Amino acid sequence: MKCGFVSLVGRPNVGKSTLLNSLLGMKLAITSHVRGTTRNIIQGIYNDKDSQIIFVDTPGIHKPTHKLGNLLNQKAYHHTENVDVILFLVDIEKGFGTGDQFILDRIKEKNIPIFLLLNKIDQIKDKKKLLQEINQLKEKYAFAEIIPISAKKKDNIEVVIACLKKYLNEMDAIYDEEELTNVSTRFLVAELVREKILKLTRDEIPHTVACYVENYEEEKDFVHIQVLIVVERDNIKKIIIGKNGSLLKEVGQKARVDIEKLLGKKVFLETYVKTLKNWRDQEKYFLELGLKEEE
Numbered sequence: 001m002k003c004g005f006v007s008l009v010g011r012p013n014v015g016k017s018t019l020l021n022s023l024l025g026m027k028l029a030i031t032s033h034v035r036g037t038t039r040n041i042i043q044g045i046y047n048d049k050d051s052q053i054i055f056v057d058t059p060g061i062h063k064p065t066h067k068l069g070n071l072l073n074q075k076a077y078h079h080t081e082n083v084d085v086i087l088f089l090v091d092i093e094k095g096f097g098t099g100d101q102f103i104l105d106r107i108k109e110k111n112i113p114i115f116l117l118l119n120k121i122d123q124i125k126d127k128k129k130l131l132q133e134i135n136q137l138k139e140k141y142a143f144a145e146i147i148p149i150s151a152k153k154k155d156n157i158e159v160v161i162a163c164l165k166k167y168l169n170e171m172d173a174i175y176d177e178e179e180l181t182n183v184s185t186r187f188l189v190a191e192l193v194r195e196k197i198l199k200l201t202r203d204e205i206p207h208t209v210a211c212y213v214e215n216y217e218e219e220k221d222f223v224h225i226q227v228l229i230v231v232e233r234d235n236i237k238k239i240i241i242g243k244n245g246s247l248l249k250e251v252g253q254k255a256r257v258d259i260e261k262l263l264g265k266k267v268f269l270e271t272y273v274k275t276l277k278n279w280r281d282q283e284k285y286f287l288e289l290g291l292k293e294e295e
Contacts, residue, residue: 002051004084004168009058009107011099014089015119019151020044020057023161027258028181028188043182045175051165052173056083085113085144085167087160092118092130092148096137104141113144113167117160122150186213188262193227193255193271200251201239209236222266225259229273237273248273 008016021027024044046053086107090100107114116137124130134146145163149156181188190211197209215226231237241248248271256269 001170001173002165002168003053003171003173005054005056005082006085006087006164007056007058007083008087008089009103010089011091011097011103014091015151016057016089019087019089019117019119019149019157020055022151022154022157023053023055024180026180027262045180046161047173047177048161051161051168052175053161053164053168054174083112084169085115085164086110087115087117088143089117089119089151091120092133093120093123095133096140101140108141114141115145115147115160115163116141116143118146118148119151121148121155122153185263186216189213189216189225189259190227192258192262193229193251193269195258196251196254197229197240200247200254209240218265222268223259223263224268224270226270226272227255229271230276231273232276234275237275240273 008020010016024046028044044055044057046055088104088107090096104114118130118134118137121130130148134148137143137146144167147156147160147163149160151157190213194209194211197211210230211227212230213225214228215224217224229240231240239247240251242250252269252271255271256267259267259269
């Protein structure tokens with residue numbers, strides 16, 4: 001069977017996590033409009049009758065303004081090493097910009113086949129303009145493939161899978177068919193809570209807000225979960241809690257719906273918020289929040 005590793009790279013908010021979910025046919029990575037939503041390296045495992053493809057979703061590469069930003073960039077670049085193909089996503093609606101060129105200059109040095117995926121074609125009304133853009137991008141680099149897609153609408157997702165198989169090696173499957181991802185259920189639960197915070201608060205909350213599961217007790221018919229939300233300032237804590245706890249309650253209600261879909265059981269979810277100033281600079285919390293691997 002055809003088997004291999006494929007890395008998804010691109011600027012923040014170009015649709016990498018949405019693409020991962022569409023490729024797998026399930027919600028594995030959270031999505032939002034906020035830069036830096038993806039902070040951890042998530043592997044999603046695609047299986048069909050003749051292939052196994054391990055997709056690696058990486059944080060958006062951007063100009064860092066703090067320690068966390070530097071760390072996210074390092075993680076993204078590290079996970080373009082030792083893969084079989086790189087999927088380089090560009091938001092075609094916004095066009096190919098200097099940030100995209102910066103990423104291309106870094107990844108083209110790796111001598112790995114690069115697919116250029118032009119995402120959000122559903123937003124492009126002028127198809128002639130799209131063809132002109134594709135012809136111009138052909139001159140920037142000898143991409144292995146250039147594929148216009150809509151990760152949200154799942155346009156050309158099957159084309160991406162079919163093309164990838166041509167670049168993968170014949171070998172035995174790396175993972176069992178039952179395995180879907182490299183991350184734990186606790187991680188996925190915490191990410192679903194974080195997603196709801198980002199979507200409900202919009203631009204009021206910086207992307208540095210973090211969540212992790214402090215307690216997870218699974219019974220036969222239900223799961224009791226406690227999730228800690230970590231913020232840097234008391235005013236952010238107040239926003240997340242909301243008037244008389246209204247926003248935090250809504251976060252919990254919306255997250256619980258998705259968590260029950262994920263687990264297939266009734267969920268009793270408790271969420272609470274803690275202020276921890278400068279947690280980004282503390283190695284302990286990089287480890288606990290999954291932003292840094294132990295040596």
